Each structure stands twice: as C-alpha cells, then as structure tokens.
Amino acid sequence: MRRVGIVGAGGISRTHADRWNQMPGVELAGFYDIIEDAAQRAVQRSGGKVFGSMNELFDAVDYVDVCTPGTAHVQPVIAALEAGIPTVCEKPLANSIADCERIVDAADRTGTPLFVAMVVRFFPQFAKAKEVLDSGAIGAPGVIRTVRSGSYPDAGSGWRKGLAITSYYADFAQSGGVLLDLCIHDIDYQRWCFGEVERVFARGMMFAGKEPKDHALLTLRFASGAVGHIEGSWSYPRGRSSSRIEIAGTGGILEWDSRTRPPVEVALAQEDGSLASSGSSPTAPKDDPYYAELAHFVRCTEAKEPFLVTPYDGLMAVKISRAAIESLETGRPVTIS
Ligand SMILES: NC(=O)c1ccc[n+]([C@@H]2O[C@H](COP(=O)([O-])OP(=O)(O)OC[C@H]3O[C@@H](n4cnc5c(N)ncnc54)[C@H](O)[C@@H]3O)[C@@H](O)[C@H]2O)c1
The missing domain is CATH 3.30.360.10 (Dihydrodipicolinate Reductase; domain 2)
Structure with missing residues (x-):
C-alpha cells in the first residue's frame, strides 16, 4: 500500500482526494495546509489526518500531491523532491518562469520523479x-x-x-x-x-x-x-x-x-x-x-x-x-x- 499526502487543501484537492480514495493500492494519508481549518475540512470530507507541518507529512508518505496555488508550488515541490518523494504538481508548474526553472533544476539534480498534472x-x-x-x-x-x-x-x-x-x-x-x-x-x-x-x-x-x-x-x-x-x-x-x-x-x-x-x-x-x-x-x-x-x-x-x-x-x-x-x-x- 502506498500512502499519499496532499499539500494545499482547497478546491482541486477535493477532486484529487476523491480519486486517491478510489485507487487500489493507494491510501490517502491526509492534508497539510497553511490554514489548518482548510485541512480540517478536507479531512472531514475525504479522510486521512491533518498534518501540522509539511515535514510531518513528508515523513508519513510515499507520494506528495501539491495542490497549492501556482505561486506556492516552488517551495513544497522542491522540498518534496529533495526529500526523495515522487511528487505530483498541479498546473501551472509555477507562476513565474524563474520558479519553473528552479523546479526543473531540482528534478534534474535529485532524479526524483515529478509529474505535472496537465489533465x-x-x-x-x-x-x-x-x-x-x-x-x-x-x-x-x-x-x-x-x-x-x-x-x-x-x-x-x-x-x-x-x-x-x-x-x-x-x-x-x-x-x-x-x-x-x-x-x-x-x-x-x-x-x-x-x-x-x-x-x-x-x-x-x-x-x-x-x-x-x-x-x-x-x-x-x-x-x-x-x-x-x-x-x-x-x-x-x-x-x-x-x-x-x-x-x-x-x-x-x-x-x-x-x-x-x-x-x-x-x-x-x-x-x-x-x-x-x-x-x-x-x-x-x-x-x-x-x-x-x-x-x-x-x-x-x-x-x-x-x-x-x-x-x-x-x-x-x-x-x-x-x-x-x-x-x-x-x-x-x-x-x-
Ligand atoms: N487541473 C485542473 O482542472 C485544475 C482545476 C482547479 C485548480 N487547479 C490548480 O490547482 C491549484 C490550486 O487551485 P485551487 O482552486 O484548489 O486553489 P484554492 O485556493 O481552492 O486552494 C489552495 C489551498 O492551498 C493552501 N495553501 C496556499 N499556500 C500554501 C502553502 N505554502 N502550503 C500549504 N498550503 C497552502 C490555501 O490555504 C488553500 O487552502 C492551482 O495551481 C490551480 O491552477 C487545477
């Protein structure tokens, strides 16, 4: 069983959480959000637990699914790649070209799988x-x-x-x-x-x-x-x-x-x-x-x-x-x- 943690518990995270919950061999571990209340609501709806920090989530999962706004992709995505955890990143890869380039560099440097969710x-x-x-x-x-x-x-x-x-x-x-x-x-x-x-x-x-x-x-x-x-x-x-x-x-x-x-x-x-x-x-x-x-x-x-x-x-x-x-x-x- 693989465990997935979602970073960013807003609108699209609901869609992802529903799919993770349908998928054989994958368990939704829970959510981390800078607004704890948002993570709480997501857990009530979709299951899993509320993580108090991104690192706590990283320690508990096999995959990370980044569902924050585009301006807030760069930090969680690079941190997950550096932790060696295969990662999904919602589109856009980042809001700026400079942040996209930092993410591409991190993926190349770490060799950690990074999938951009161009649905x-x-x-x-x-x-x-x-x-x-x-x-x-x-x-x-x-x-x-x-x-x-x-x-x-x-x-x-x-x-x-x-x-x-x-x-x-x-x-x-x-x-x-x-x-x-x-x-x-x-x-x-x-x-x-x-x-x-x-x-x-x-x-x-x-x-x-x-x-x-x-x-x-x-x-x-x-x-x-x-x-x-x-x-x-x-x-x-x-x-x-x-x-x-x-x-x-x-x-x-x-x-x-x-x-x-x-x-x-x-x-x-x-x-x-x-x-x-x-x-x-x-x-x-x-x-x-x-x-x-x-x-x-x-x-x-x-x-x-x-x-x-x-x-x-x-x-x-x-x-x-x-x-x-x-x-x-x-x-x-x-x-x-
Ligand atoms: N593929 C699609 O069809 C589709 C549809 C909608 C949204 N999206 C993409 O999904 C992403 C999120 O969109 P949304 O509509 O769910 O946004 P949203 O505003 O509903 O939710 C974003 C959540 O991320 C949290 N957040 C912000 N910064 C954070 C951080 N640094 N760490 C942890 N949590 C943080 C916010 O508190 C909020 O709860 C965007 O990149 C958007 O473009 C894709």
Whole structure:
C-alpha cells in the first residue's frame, strides 16, 4: 500500500482526494495546509489526518500531491523532491518562469520523479484526437483550434461551492488570469500535438478592467509552420462550461465539442437548488481524466518509466503563457526563446 499526502487543501484537492480514495493500492494519508481549518475540512470530507507541518507529512508518505496555488508550488515541490518523494504538481508548474526553472533544476539534480498534472492530455477525447493525429489518418497537421470556456472561478462557482475560501483567481499576480490559469491547458495540449511554438500573439480582456470576467484569443505559430488558435474564457454564465477541439490536416479534419451531450448525463441537485452535471458517461474510473492522470503517475513511478508530461513540458507551457501575457500587454507578437 502506498500512502499519499496532499499539500494545499482547497478546491482541486477535493477532486484529487476523491480519486486517491478510489485507487487500489493507494491510501490517502491526509492534508497539510497553511490554514489548518482548510485541512480540517478536507479531512472531514475525504479522510486521512491533518498534518501540522509539511515535514510531518513528508515523513508519513510515499507520494506528495501539491495542490497549492501556482505561486506556492516552488517551495513544497522542491522540498518534496529533495526529500526523495515522487511528487505530483498541479498546473501551472509555477507562476513565474524563474520558479519553473528552479523546479526543473531540482528534478534534474535529485532524479526524483515529478509529474505535472496537465489533465487535458488525459481527457479521453483529447487523448483520442492526439492518437488519431499520430496515426497519420488526417495527414500532415496544419491548423489546431481549441476552445475552453466557463464562468469566473470565484468561491461560488462549480466545485468551489460551499468552500469558505477567498478565490485567488481574481488576483492577477496570484493566478495570471485566464491566460496562465486556463489557456495553459490548451497551450500544453497544442504543443504536445504540434511540437515547439515559435511565436504567440494574444488579444483579450485581462487588462480591460472588466473583472470578474476574463477572455482571451491566442494565435500560436509552430516551428513546423502549423498554426494554433486558442480561445479561453471565464466570461460565460455559470453552468455553461464547454470545451472544443478541431484539428485540420492535409488529409482530413477531426472535431469534438463537449456541448454535444454524452448519452447518459447525471445531474445532481446542489444545496442551492441548482443542478451540477457529472459531465461524463458512463463513469468508469478509467474514463475520468483526473483519475487517469493520478493512476498514470503511480504506474510510471512504480515502473520507473517516464511520465507523459515532463517538468520541461510544464516549464514550456508557462513560458508560452507568459509570452501571451506580454503580447496582450504590448499588442505585439512575442517570440518564444
Ligand atoms: N487541473 C485542473 O482542472 C485544475 C482545476 C482547479 C485548480 N487547479 C490548480 O490547482 C491549484 C490550486 O487551485 P485551487 O482552486 O484548489 O486553489 P484554492 O485556493 O481552492 O486552494 C489552495 C489551498 O492551498 C493552501 N495553501 C496556499 N499556500 C500554501 C502553502 N505554502 N502550503 C500549504 N498550503 C497552502 C490555501 O490555504 C488553500 O487552502 C492551482 O495551481 C490551480 O491552477 C487545477
């Protein structure tokens, strides 16, 4: 039995804790949070114990799962790697390029496995699209377009409902807004599909003083000559999240839209009377992308195999997101170094 400890007991830690609790051969040891009350609530909901310090947690576990905000990844991730404990780090790898580079250095120096939780690569539809692309069925890739939209991720939205935690998403210095927090999923996915990005151009609402809304449009120029479009939005009404993908090649086109309903949808009544959809059907654990990414971490760690997402991939996704933010600020395309 492997024991996992979660650092940072907020919204996404719930999602991870549920998956760890479903996973054979893994036991959730508990949570450490700088706000002890947050760890207490997480333990009441998901089990395990409250750890009084990060080192106390490190002493009790085989894996560490870092679920703090991006600005607070660098310290726990490097400490876990230096303690020799295989680690999961939520996206973004870190909020700044400098912190990402420190983490990549620590992973290289220690040789401790570090998995960056870029969950979109584990969504069955996105994984299938990559598989089709790699099979050559649609020919040489030319254009990729992805859309990811939802409501503003404040304390009252989606899975955050009922958490008495002030959302850090509204603070650009903490979250990097829609470009660093949301579009990074598609930046990583498109780079996985199409290879290195040479240039990025972005337009958006980030600095338009329209909070609490944010929306961005990005164009990526790949070294291959292919072009990527990304639309990311936190401007939709609650309950209208969606994602879309379209890849066009010399021999065909591939499309998927999450708004096309799955055949069985389970929508459960929430405390405030609204319905929240499970969004997936049928719900075999292996179809759940969060389960799939954490199971991948365990499988690769135990088999001493490389992860699908490397620390370098995490660094590049932040570099491109940061270049997009610079493009938005300057109104010019930005070259990726
Ligand atoms: N992959 C996804 O779909 C997805 C979805 C949501 C969030 N995320 C990512 O997960 C991370 C956390 O997001 P969230 O929404 O859960 O945030 P949150 O604000 O709900 O929770 C973060 C928790 O971390 C704690 N914390 C902060 N600094 C800490 C430190 N140094 N040590 C210990 N605990 C600390 C806070 O007290 C808080 O309880 C972010 O990086 C975010 O981008 C990913």
